Amino acid sequence: MKSNFKAFLSMKRESMQYNFAKAKRMKVCYLFLLPYAILFTTFFILPICTSIYYSFTQYNILEKPQLVGFQNYINLFLQDEVFLTAIKNTLVIAVITGPIGYILSFLFAWFINELPKWIRAVAVVVFYAPSIAGNVFYIFSIIFRGDVYGYLNSFLVEFGLVDSPILWLTDPNYMLTVIIIVILWMSMGTGFLSFVAGLQGVDRSMYEAGYVDGVRNRWQELWYITLPSMRPMLLFGAVMSITQAFNVCDVPRALAGYPSTDYAARTIVTHLFDYGFSRFEMGYASAIATVLFLVMILCNKAIQSMLRKVGS
Amino acid sequence: MMNQLNVQKPAKKSRGDILHEQMVRLGEIQPEKPPLNKMRFLIISLVVLAMLAALFIVCDYRFGVIEEYELTLEASGEIQEPAVIIEETAPEAEAGAETAAAEEESGAPKDAAFGGFYKLGKIIAIVAGIIYTAFAVIKLLAPKRRKPNRSIWGDIGIYIMLFIVAIAMVFPLVFSVGASLKPLDELFRFPPTVFPRQPTFDNFSDLFVTMSQSFVPFSRYLVNTVLITLIGTGGHVLIASMAAFVLSKYDFPGGKIFFSIVVTALMFSGYVTGIPNYVIMSKLNMIDTYWAIILPAFAAPIGLFLMKQFMEGLPMSLIEAAHLDGAGEFRVFWSIIMPNVKPAWLTIIIFSVQSLWNTNASTVIYSEAKKTLVYALQQIQAGGIARTGQAAAVTVIVMLVPITIFILSQSRILETMASSGLKD
Numbered sequence: 001m002k003s004n005f006k007a008f009l010s011m012k013r014e015s016m017q018y019n020f021a022k023a024k025r026m027k028v029c030y031l032f033l034l035p036y037a038i039l040f041t042t043f044f045i046l047p048i049c050t051s052i053y054y055s056f057t058q059y060n061i062l063e064k065p066q067l068v069g070f071q072n073y074i075n076l077f078l079q080d081e082v083f084l085t086a087i088k089n090t091l092v093i094a095v096i097t098g099p100i101g102y103i104l105s106f107l108f109a110w111f112i113n114e115l116p117k118w119i120r121a122v123a124v125v126v127f128y129a130p131s132i133a134g135n136v137f138y139i140f141s142i143i144f145r146g147d148v149y150g151y152l153n154s155f156l157v158e159f160g161l162v163d164s165p166i167l168w169l170t171d172p173n174y175m176l177t178v179i180i181i182v183i184l185w186m187s188m189g190t191g192f193l194s195f196v197a198g199l200q201g202v203d204r205s206m207y208e209a210g211y212v213d214g215v216r217n218r219w220q221e222l223w224y225i226t227l228p229s230m231r232p233m234l235l236f237g238a239v240m241s242i243t244q245a246f247n248v249c250d251v252p253r254a255l256a257g258y259p260s261t262d263y264a265a266r267t268i269v270t271h272l273f274d275y276g277f278s279r280f281e282m283g284y285a286s287a288i289a290t291v292l293f294l295v296m297i298l299c300n301k302a303i304q305s306m307l308r309k310v311g312s
Numbered sequence: 313m314m315n316q317l318n319v320q321k322p323a324k325k326s327r328g329d330i331l332h333e334q335m336v337r338l339g340e341i342q343p344e345k346p347p348l349n350k351m352r353f354l355i356i357s358l359v360v361l362a363m364l365a366a367l368f369i370v371c372d373y374r375f376g377v378i379e380e381y382e383l384t385l386e387a388s389g390e391i392q393e394p395a396v397i398i399e400e401t402a403p404e405a406e407a408g409a410e411t412a413a414a415e416e417e418s419g420a421p422k423d424a425a426f427g428g429f430y431k432l433g434k435i436i437a438i439v440a441g442i443i444y445t446a447f448a449v450i451k452l453l454a455p456k457r458r459k460p461n462r463s464i465w466g467d468i469g470i471y472i473m474l475f476i477v478a479i480a481m482v483f484p485l486v487f488s489v490g491a492s493l494k495p496l497d498e499l500f501r502f503p504p505t506v507f508p509r510q511p512t513f514d515n516f517s518d519l520f521v522t523m524s525q526s527f528v529p530f531s532r533y534l535v536n537t538v539l540i541t542l543i544g545t546g547g548h549v550l551i552a553s554m555a556a557f558v559l560s561k562y563d564f565p566g567g568k569i570f571f572s573i574v575v576t577a578l579m580f581s582g583y584v585t586g587i588p589n590y591v592i593m594s595k596l597n598m599i600d601t602y603w604a605i606i607l608p609a610f611a612a613p614i615g616l617f618l619m620k621q622f623m624e625g626l627p628m629s630l631i632e633a634a635h636l637d638g639a640g641e642f643r644v645f646w647s648i649i650m651p652n653v654k655p656a657w658l659t660i661i662i663f664s665v666q667s668l669w670n671t672n673a674s675t676v677i678y679s680e681a682k683k684t685l686v687y688a689l690q691q692i693q694a695g696g697i698a699r700t701g702q703a704a705a706v707t708v709i710v711m712l713v714p715i716t717i718f719i720l721s722q723s724r725i726l727e728t729m730a731s732s733g734l735k736d
Contacts, residue, residue, distance in 0.1 A: 019565040028641045029558040029567070036555035037570065039611035042596075044577045047588035054588065061591070108477070111470050114462075124726075125719055126478045129485060132718060134670055134686075134710040139484045139491075151504065185481065190614070190663075190729075197729035208331055218462055232733020239578050239734065247581035269583045276587045277675065289584045296579050 048293065054286035061282055072287035082263050083288070086271040089176060090246060090292075093267065094299075096180050098245035101187030102237060108188065109195035110222065124196055131189040140182050141255050144168035172264030175256045179265060182251050189244065191237030198233035202226060231307065238303045246296050249273060268292045350452065357448040361441060368437035375430040446471055488711065492516070492704040499700050515701040519709075522692055522702060528680050530688070537669065537685040540602055544609035545664040549657055551610050556619035557645050561631060571620065575734065577613040586675065593676060604676035605684075609668055615660040621731045622656035623649065658721055659728035666714045686710060 023030070055072055057065035076083050112123045130136070143151045146167040153165040168174045202225075210225045227234070249269040252258075256265035259274070268288060276285035446468045487506055491499060492515050494508040523530035559567050589608070590599070598604045626649065634644045650657075672687040689710060693703040718725070 023565045026562060026564040029562050029564045032554045032558040032641070032645070033567075033570070035551045036611060036616060039551065039607060040574065040577070040613070040616075042592065043589060043608040043611050044580060044585065044613065045573070046592060047585035048580070050588040050591065051585065108474070111474050114467075121722060123474070123478065124722065125715070126482050128718065129715050130481055132666055132714040133485060134707070134714070135690075136484055136488050136707055136711050138707065139488055143484075185484070188481075193725065193729045194732040197726040198733060200726065201730045212331070218466060230733075235734035236732050239575070243579045243581060247583060249581075249583055269581070272583060282587050282591075285587055289587070293580075293584055297576065300576075300579065 051286045051289050051293075054283050055290045057283045058281075059283040059286075060280050065283065068283070072284050073291075075284070076287055076291070082266060083268075083271055085263050086266045086268050089264070089266060090248065090268045092176060093180060093183065093248050094242075094245035097183045097187060097248075098241050101184055101244070102191065102241040104184070105188050105192040105237065105241070106195050106234070109192055109199055110226070112196060113199040124193075127188045128192060131186045131192075135250075135254065137182050137186065137251060138254060140178070140185075141169065144178050144255070146170055169256050170261050172260075172262045175252075175260060175265045179248070179252050179255060182255065183244075183248060186251075187241070187244065189240060191240035194233045194236050194240075195230070198230050199226070202229050234307050235304060238307060239300060242296055242299050242303065246292060246299070353448070353451065357444070360444055364437045364441045364444070368434055368441070371430040371433035371437065375434065378430070442472065443468060485711070488704065488707050492701075492708040494701070494704075496701055499704070515705040519692065519702045519705045522699075523688075526688065528683075532681055533683060533685045533688040536602070536682060540605050540609075540671070540684065541665055541668040543602075544606045544668045545661050547606070547610045548612060548615050548664050549660060552612070552615040552660065553619050553650065553653070553657070554645065556616050556623055557649055559616075560620045560623040561626075561628065561649075574613045574616055578617060580613075590675060599676055600678050600682065602682065605668070605671055605673050609664060612664065612667070614663055618660055618663075618728055618732055619653065619656050621733065622653055622728050625731055626652055655724040655727040658724045662717055662721055662725060665717065669713055670710070 054065060056067060056069060058068050058072075059065035108127055112120055112127070115123060145151075145153065146165060146169060148154050148157055148165045150165065150168070152168065153162075156162045157165060166174060168178050206225050206229065207221065210221060215221050215224060247269055248267045252260065252265040252267060253270060253273075258270065260266060269292070272285050272288040272292070275281045275288065447464070450464060450467055450471070483506075490506050490508055493511040493513070495510060495512050495514060498505070498508055498510070558564070559571050593599050593604050598607070630648060630652075631644055634648050639648070670686055671684055672690060673684055674687060677683055677687075689706040692699060693706045695703070
């Protein structure tokens with residue numbers, strides 16, 4: 001037992017020495033990486049670490065942070081009812097828009113893929129444009145306006161489907177639905193582009209081989225041939241749609257107001273925004289950020305292991 | 313086997329065609345129907361479409377007559393609720409009697425009770441027309457032999473669905489553009505129109521008037537944004553490509569771990585890191601300087617990620633050959649690698665420009681003279697009802713820049729995105 005351990009130690013030491021020697025030989029690599037690494041560490045890694053540290057303190061930017069242990073987390077989960085609403089809303093939005101947006105992006109990329117070349121180019125622009133169009137989603141606040149002059153309401157009243165206009169953006173019953181629709185409208189982003197490009201790269205002879213082997217319709221072809229060869233893009237798209245699904249902030253703030261009625265459209269990020277930039281309780285806001293970050297990483301891991309099973 | 317077949321038949325046949333013939337010969341699939349007679353098909357299609365059009369016109373005409381009749385009835389106050397007569401077809405005798413009575417009085421059309429049917433006929437004619445047109449277009453334009461595993465009805469369904477969804481996607485955008493061209497009285501018209509009746513550029517010229525009256529000269533905002541975008545994008549491309557080059561081409565200790573951290577960082581949004589970022593920047597004395605926007609943009613993970621994935625596709629032999637010729641590492645990077653990854657450059661330039669163009673950066677920049685264009689435009693937009701027209705113009709300006717860039721560079725972007733996959 002002991003000798004085993006010793007052997008293990010010496011092996012470790014040897015591999016470390018080897019790595020060190022290798023690192024020394026490849027100095028120039030580190031030189032190339034250095035500028036990016038410094039900036040990346042300063043603006044992406046360090047903030048995450050400090051955020052985790054602040055989450056255990058009470059900090060208002062003016063005074064020095066005071067360590068308070070797990071108090072922020074305890075308050076967050078046991079006392080802050082609005083946070084629980086925020087978690088619920090974020091999960092509802094993420095669970096609906098994440099997978100649906102993801103699947104829709106893939107399906108539309110797949111449908112578009114079979115169009116003739118110039119129509120495909122137009123279609124890609126049409127589907128991708130909403131996600132890069134800045135704040136055009138403000139237009140939805142006119143469509144869903146609460147009085148009869150809102151387009152949807154006037155349509156519904158005209159056709160006698162409702163008696164009085166529905167307060168789409170102020171009634172807690174409808175807010176989330178509207179927000180989800182708008183987010184879905186914007187969901188064909190970078191992941192969608194990746195899918196379109198990836199589908200172009202699938203080897204044509206695979207389809208013919210599949211045809212000989214008895215693949216008989218487009219859905220079988222999708223499952224047995226297209227999806228497995230798209231797996232890398234699917235993983236990338238998953239990362240992108242998780243990011244999008246959990247970081248919902250601008251849309252509810254612009255449409256449902258900030259704060260919204262009964263906090264019905266509050267998400268984790270708007271909650272964070274509230275505590276961080278309106279109330280300056282940085283410690284508490286950092287605790288919220290840490291929770292969000294953990295949830296996202298867990299989600300990503302779960303989805304990656306799920307995607308490995310695709311097509312098998 | 314494929315090669316042999318190709319040798320035997322040097323005619324211009326795709327591999328798919330050859331395979332198909334082979335399979336027909338072996339009896340594995342049914343031989344295909346004789347090729348489509350295009351002329352005949354076209355004539356039949358025209359006849360079918362003409363019939364549908366005739367149905368539509370007849371229904372539309374009759375429906376119009378009935379509607380007019382109702383309007384006259386309503387106007388003369390003879391019937392309080394005209395809808396009842398039209399929709400109530402169940403008690404036939406009663407309705408018949410009533411219409412007959414009405415007809416006697418004011419010469420109403422005989423079929424007033426069937427207004428609903430005409431409406432239905434119109435809808436059927438339109439839907440059938442669309443489906444049939446799609447069918448005919450696919451039949452006529454499709455190559456002689458269809459791709460395997462694609463049924464024509466499935467294609468039609470998918471195309472129609474794509475068409476409907478595409479309209480839903482574009483509608484808000486088109487509506488915004490339309491709104492920016494409307495004069496003020498049309499902006500508040502109800503029911504609204506998508507396209508302006510009297511298009512004007514007044515909103516844009518008003519916007520320029522407002523801009524020229526602002527506290528800080530407006531060109532200043534523009535210069536700020538352009539400066540930030542240029543420096544941020546340039547530095548980002550250089551720094552990210554340097555890192556991507558070594559990460560993709562050399563296997564050195566720590567490289568893989570670093571890359572996996574970058575991939576995780578793809579998920580960070582600006583909000584999550586916003587607070588500590590502010591603290592760090594204030595420690596570095598960067599608050600209220602352009603660096604607070606530019607330096608984080610240098611290190612954006614998406615650029616490094618796409619660049620690295622694209623560079624993986626370059627052959628290692630290229631670099632080794634350069635090494636043999638005595639080129640140093642930096643020379644290899646600058647004159648071998650960089651010219652070969654132009655599509656990836658362009659892509660990360662575009663992503664970077666998009667994000668920098670849209671920063672309003674109100675949390676890190678305080679002096680008015682250093683604010684960005686988008687911030688200034690948003691202030692104009694927030695001006696309330698009186699600025700509705702200008703707000704619409706602002707929306708269009710902010711929206712058009714990224715979309716135009718994307719349209720111009722689409723093929724390069726897609727080329728890069730093809731290598732964006734994450735290996736597990």
